Amino acid sequence: MPVPPWLSCMVTSCIKPFRPHAIVSSDDDDDELLWCKDIRRHSRGEFSFAACQANQEIEDHSQVEIGSNELFVGVYDGHGGDDCSRFIKARLFNNLINVARNQGTIDEETLREAFAMTEDGFMLLVQRGYELQNNLATVGSCCLVGVIWEGVLYISNLGDSRAIVGTLSTCRSITTQQLTTEHNCIREEIRQELRAKHPNDPDIVVLERGAWRVKGIIQVSRTIGDAYLKSPTYMKPPLTVPVLSAEPTLNTRVLTSDDKFLIFASDGLWEHLTNQQAAEIVHLNPRRGIARRLIKAAVQSAAKRANMEYRALRDLQGGSRRVYHDDITVVVVFLDGPSRFNVQQLSLKAFEDEAGVSEFQSLHDLM
Numbered sequence: 356m357p358v359p360p361w362l363s364c365m366v367t368s369c370i371k372p373f374r375p376h377a378i379v380s381s382d383d384d385d386d387e388l389l390w391c392k393d394i395r396r397h398s399r400g401e402f403s404f405a406a407c408q409a410n411q412e413i414e415d416h417s418q419v420e421i422g423s424n425e426l427f428v429g430v431y432d433g434h435g436g437d438d439c440s441r442f443i444k445a446r447l448f449n450n451l452i453n454v455a456r457n458q459g460t461i462d463e464e465t466l467r468e469a470f471a472m473t474e475d476g477f478m479l480l481v482q483r484g485y486e487l488q489n490n491l492a493t494v495g496s497c498c499l500v501g502v503i504w505e506g507v508l509y510i511s512n513l514g515d516s517r518a519i520v521g522t523l524s525t526c527r528s529i530t531t532q533q534l535t536t537e538h539n540c541i542r543e544e545i546r547q548e549l550r551a552k553h554p555n556d557p558d559i560v561v562l563e564r565g566a567w568r569v570k571g572i573i574q575v576s577r578t579i580g581d582a583y584l585k586s587p588t589y590m591k592p593p594l595t596v597p598v599l600s601a602e603p604t605l606n607t608r609v610l611t612s613d614d615k616f617l618i619f620a621s622d623g624l625w626e627h628l629t630n631q632q633a634a635e636i637v638h639l640n641p642r643r644g645i646a647r648r649l650i651k652a653a654v655q656s657a658a659k660r661a662n663m664e665y666r667a668l669r670d671l672q673g674g675s676r677r678v679y680h681d682d683i684t685v686v687v688v689f690l691d692g693p694s695r696f697n698v699q700q701l702s703l704k705a706f707e708d709e710a711g712v713s714e715f716q717s718l719h720d721l722m
Contacts, residue, residue, distance in 0.1 A: 386669050388676070390706045393644040395419075396698050397426045399503065400691035405646035406684045406705040407623075407654070411674035414496075415621050415682035416440040418704045420448055422715030423697065425461075425504050427451070428686045430516050432497040432621040434573070439477055439496040439580035444704060447473045447500065452714045461504040463605040466511040470498065474579050474601040481582045481589070492589040495573075495581030498603070499535065501619055506693075508534075508610055508617070511603040513577040515539040515622045521634040522613050529615070529638040531630045536604040538577040539622075540567035545576050549598075559598065569598050577602060616689045623683035624649060627656035637687055646685040653683055 391405035397419075404419055414433035420426070427448055433440030451469035455461050481491045497514025510518055515537040524530050540546055546560045546567060553559040561571035568574050570593075573584065577600045583589040584599040608614075618633055628636075628649070636652055637645055657680040658668040668679055684705060702711040 388673055389647065389650065391644065391647045392703060393647065394642055395421075395701075395703070396694075397421050397688070398424045398694050398698050399426070400689040400694075401642055402426075402428075402686060402688045403642060403644060403646040404686050404703060404705070405644075405650050407650045407682065408673045409623070409676040409680050409682050411677070412437060413673070413682050413706070414440060415623070415684045416444040416705065417621075417684045417686065418444055418448065418702065419686060420713045420715055421698060421701045421703075422713060423700055423719060424693075425502065425715055426688065427713075427715070428499075428501045428617075428619045428688065430497075430499040430619050430621050430684050430686065432499075432514060432516050432623075432682070432684070433494070434496065434575075434578075435494040435581075436490070438491060438494045442477050442480065443473055443496055443498055443579060446476055447498070449714060450476075451500075451502075452718050455718055461502055461509065463509055463511070463607060466500060466502065466509055466605060467603060470500075470511055470513070470579070470601065470603050473498075477580050478582060478586070481580075485589075492582040492586075495578040495584075495599075497575060497621070498579050499619060499621075501534075501617065501688075503610070503688075506610055508608045510534050510606040510608075512536065512606075513538060513579060513601065513603050514575045515625075516620065517622065517625050517630075518617060518619045519630045519634065520608070520614050521616045521618070521637060523615050529634050531634045533630055534606050534608065534617075537622075538575050538604070540569060540574050540576060549576055553596075553598070570594065573599070576600065577604075610690060612692065614690050616687055618649070619686040619688070620649070621682065621684045623681035624653050624685055626681065627653040627660075642687075642689060646687050649685045649687070650683050654680060 388408040394401055394403055414437045416431045418429045431440035431443040450472040454465050454468045484491055497516050499516035500511045502509045512535040518534040519531050521529050540560055549559050560567055563571035581599050585597045616637055655665050658665045661679050700713045700716040702713040
């Protein structure tokens, strides 16, 4: 059946190839694959935002949305391409705003519904665009979102990106708590969860290419997208039933004066730094450029593992660097308490130069 022109336009507009621009080199490294916003204000403090490309085409996408009293952080770690992670960047926050308008608030259920709408939207795009671009069925993304609303942090997560909180202890040292559950088969709990859901499939989790994988294919067990592992329409033998889920893990934390900062990052960071190592870097260094500093520490670790000089790895082009480390996205959010000053309600997206107006503004106009 021929593809109607309107559908071709819709699909290509949603999945057109990403072309990085507005690359911001750090003042000490000159890394051409690094983008950063070293320090910006939000209603309860400051944040630092950076991303680094390792793949031939970057598969990480991310955004920070600043409201008058709210903050949204989204980290979307794509796989099989960036079509799904870019779709999430375009739709998830708007879906959240639409749900919040109807419910009059943001909480765990608001996030759950926004995630479901985004999953349904991408699956519909796959269905309508499959004839035009059938590889859409094999594209997916991890999805980590944190929202600060009325002094409460709500987190929703699919996949293996991670969020941690750095808290000041009574002896003035920094302690960490992980705020997310990682849906990765490297964890015994996830393998047990999968086996419990598929008791009649001895191959639901297989050690393949040095890592535990669902059906020997993919390490993460919950994602947005990956239609070929969720819908019989796109499955190929030996797959006969859905093996991945889009049900997020949710967490709520009432922020206190002892909570000093949050770190949201794709697994490209956590493959090279522990929670405590990342927290110590944030705690012991100036705020400006701290997200960029964390990325540099991860790349330095990757170089050391490969017995390479840091500069030699840094100077490799996208694609070549993927042998040593993944795309990395980091957002560090400092928590200073409610501000006495108005902040601009801005929308910032990695590798995009111009900040737009956040949809948080339209939410307040209607509530």
